[in-house]
Amino acid sequence: MTLLDFARGPGLQWSVAIFVFGLLWRLVGIFFLRTKPDLSEPRNPAKWKGLRLIALRSWPRKEFLEGTAFGEVMGYTFHLGFLVALFFYVPHLLFFESVFEGLLGTDFEGIFGFRWPVLPTAAITFLSAVSVAALVAVLIHRITNPVKRLISNFDDYFSWLLTVAPLATGLLAYAHAGGIRYETLLGTHILSAEVLLVWFPFSKLIHAFTIFAARGATGMIFERKGASL
Amino acid sequence: MATSTLGEYLRARGVSRRQFLRFCATSASLMALPPSMVPRIAAALEVARRPSVIWLPFQECTGCTESITRAHGATIESLIFEAISLDYQHTLQAAAGEAAEHAREKAMKDNWGKYLLIVDGSIPTANPGYGTIAGVSNLEMLKEAASGCAAVVAVGSCAAFGGIPQANPNPTGAVSVSDVVKDKPIINISGCPPIPVVITGTLVQYLTFGKIPELDALGRPKAFYGQNIHDRCYRRPFYERGQFAESFDDEGAKKGWCLFKLGCKGPVTYNACATTKWNNGTSFPIEAGHGCIGCSEPKFWDKGGFYQPLSAGDWGSGRTIAAAAGAGVVLGAAAAALGRKRQKDVEAKQS
Numbered sequence: 162m163t164l165l166d167f168a169r170g171p172g173l174q175w176s177v178a179i180f181v182f183g184l185l186w187r188l189v190g191i192f193f194l195r196t197k198p199d200l201s202e203p204r205n206p207a208k209w210k211g212l213r214l215i216a217l218r219s220w221p222r223k224e225f226l227e228g229t230a231f232g233e234v235m236g237y238t239f240h241l242g243f244l245v246a247l248f249f250y251v252p253h254l255l256f257f258e259s260v261f262e263g264l265l266g267t268d269f270e271g272i273f274g275f276r277w278p279v280l281p282t283a284a285i286t287f288l289s290a291v292s293v294a295a296l297v298a299v300l301i302h303r304i305t306n307p308v309k310r311l312i313s314n315f316d317d318y319f320s321w322l323l324t325v326a327p328l329a330t331g332l333l334a335y336a337h338a339g340g341i342r343y344e345t346l347l348g349t350h351i352l353s354a355e356v357l358l359v360w361f362p363f364s365k366l367i368h369a370f371t372i373f374a375a376r377g378a379t380g381m382i383f384e385r386k387g388a389s390l
Numbered sequence: 391m392a393t394s395t396l397g398e399y400l401r402a403r404g405v406s407r408r409q410f411l412r413f414c415a416t417s418a419s420l421m422a423l424p425p426s427m428v429p430r431i432a433a434a435l436e437v438a439r440r441p442s443v444i445w446l447p448f449q450e451c452t453g454c455t456e457s458i459t460r461a462h463g464a465t466i467e468s469l470i471f472e473a474i475s476l477d478y479q480h481t482l483q484a485a486a487g488e489a490a491e492h493a494r495e496k497a498m499k500d501n502w503g504k505y506l507l508i509v510d511g512s513i514p515t516a517n518p519g520y521g522t523i524a525g526v527s528n529l530e531m532l533k534e535a536a537s538g539c540a541a542v543v544a545v546g547s548c549a550a551f552g553g554i555p556q557a558n559p560n561p562t563g564a565v566s567v568s569d570v571v572k573d574k575p576i577i578n579i580s581g582c583p584p585i586p587v588v589i590t591g592t593l594v595q596y597l598t599f600g601k602i603p604e605l606d607a608l609g610r611p612k613a614f615y616g617q618n619i620h621d622r623c624y625r626r627p628f629y630e631r632g633q634f635a636e637s638f639d640d641e642g643a644k645k646g647w648c649l650f651k652l653g654c655k656g657p658v659t660y661n662a663c664a665t666t667k668w669n670n671g672t673s674f675p676i677e678a679g680h681g682c683i684g685c686s687e688p689k690f691w692d693k694g695g696f697y698q699p700l701s702a703g704d705w706g707s708g709r710t711i712a713a714a715a716g717a718g719v720v721l722g723a724a725a726a727a728l729g730r731k732r733q734k735d736v737e738a739k740q741s
């Protein structure tokens with residue numbers, strides 16, 4: 162079995178299995194926790210309005226802009242770059258189509274009635290390169306900023322490495338870099354994504370699935386208490 | 391045949407000097423050699439003695455022999471092929487039965503240590519009876535013939551890697567030449583079938599330089615298998631632009647867009663199809679409108695569907711993932727229940 166065969170077969174099956182297992186464990190575990198009963202009189206009965214916090218916290222606040230601008234810009238850059246490369250690159254789309262077909266027996270168009278849009282390879286290459294640059298910038302920022310360095314642990318650095326790896330190996334595979342055989346580069350790229358999947362649910366990366374719910378929950382608590390959002 | 395060198399043989403067959411030099415130039419460019427090497431190739435071929443060749447066909451479909459003999463008329467490639475002293479090839483030879491076997495034994499004895507052994511087809515090992523020639527099992531015959539050869543050329547993916555007979559579940563226990571022969575140089579010329587000029591080109595290279603050509607990690611001559619199809623594919627610009635044929639008869643297919651979505655294995659296939667092409671340089675599968683199936687790579691038969699895109703995953707039965715999901719939910723629910731109980735205990739203590 163070659164590296165690529167392993168990555169496309171058993172590697173994929175096991176990493177997705179671990180990802181699904183970990184993700185459901187943590188999400189079910191969190192969402193079925195009981196919120197502590199708040200016996201006080203609600204200052205504001207329309208607590209659902211607190212969900213606004215999801216949007217509000219996703220945008221920098223003017224007061225703190227000076228301190229947060231760099232992180233916000235770089236953060237948005239690599240998050241968007243990563244997601245666009247993940248979801249709008251043709252070979253990736255074909256991978257997701259295989260998931261749809263495996264699970265539901267039809268492709269994306271069969272389910273939603275329109276074709277998943279994709280971007281030209283050149284655009285994806287550019288975005289991936291920009292994302293890698295932004296990730297390097299945030300790492301340097303994290304190491305050089307004393308406060309950030311103090312609150313960072315292994316999880317942060319390892320998650321960073323596993324996030325940058327699929328982008329970097331993807332770029333290398335695309336460039337057929339260094340005279341290395343394409344299937345080796347492609348196998349490495351897929352494996353890097355699989356390692357990321359395995360690590361994902363057990364690390365801070367789980368924020369992708371909890372961040373908006375957490376912001377919403379906080380917003381609702383604040384709203385009930387009558388705090389300004 | 392009275393002629394003893396390749397040059398004499400070709401001249402006797404009416405091959406002009408110009409044709410011969412053109413062939414040498416083509417071979418040189420195929421082997422990525424500078425034009426200055428052409429006279430050297432010509433000189434070497436001119437005086438090359440016709441080497442004795444024993445060709446053993448095992449578990450095969452004869453497609454490789456068809457490829458080399460029927461590819462395109464009486465070209466210089468097929469003449470070169472004929473020009474080697476093919477002492478045994480039971481598809482092509484007139485003799486049969488014991489006479490043929492005697493010819494093989496004689497050729498082996500006369501040229502002990504010097505003959506070239508060409509093998510096409512894989513070797514069944516599950517039962518010696520699955521493949522026999524004149525009562526001798528393929529495995530035994532290969533071992534015997536290989537013991538006195540100078541080198542083995544495994545022609546076709548079956549001989550080189552096990553090929554289709556080895557496809558899952560491999561009922562005959564098929565193995566490749568390199569699984570059996572360990573002490574002789576082996577040149578793998580993979581493909582199902584290999585390109586005729588790649589077969590002859592490899593022989594030319596061997597005759598010209600008198601040694602085994604530079605091989606890649608899979609034992610294939612780098613000169614022909616050094617680059618993958620995708621890197622040399624004329625549809626590549628469409629790949630870069632994200633223009634893909636969605637079916638074999640849609641607008642994209644008519645416009646010649648990339649066949650990646652239709653399962654093309656060009657990006658992971660190493661062969662000379664995109665440059666050398668087939669049928670006297672007419673075209674190659676991708677040019678004819680079908681994706682590459684990766685026939686020159688090991689286990690190409692078992693690498694997912696031919697029409698499944700390269701980036702599609704192989705999900706197996708999906709049972710592992712379903713079980714993992716179930717286990718995750720159970721564990722999560724248990725963790726939540728434990729958390730709730732603790733919360734209640736703490737609250738009870740506080741009140």
Ligand code: SF4
Pocket residue numbers: 619620621623624625626627629647648649650654655656657676681682
């Ligand atoms: S048709 Fe195949 S080999 Fe050609 S560019 Fe597309 S994927 Fe690559």
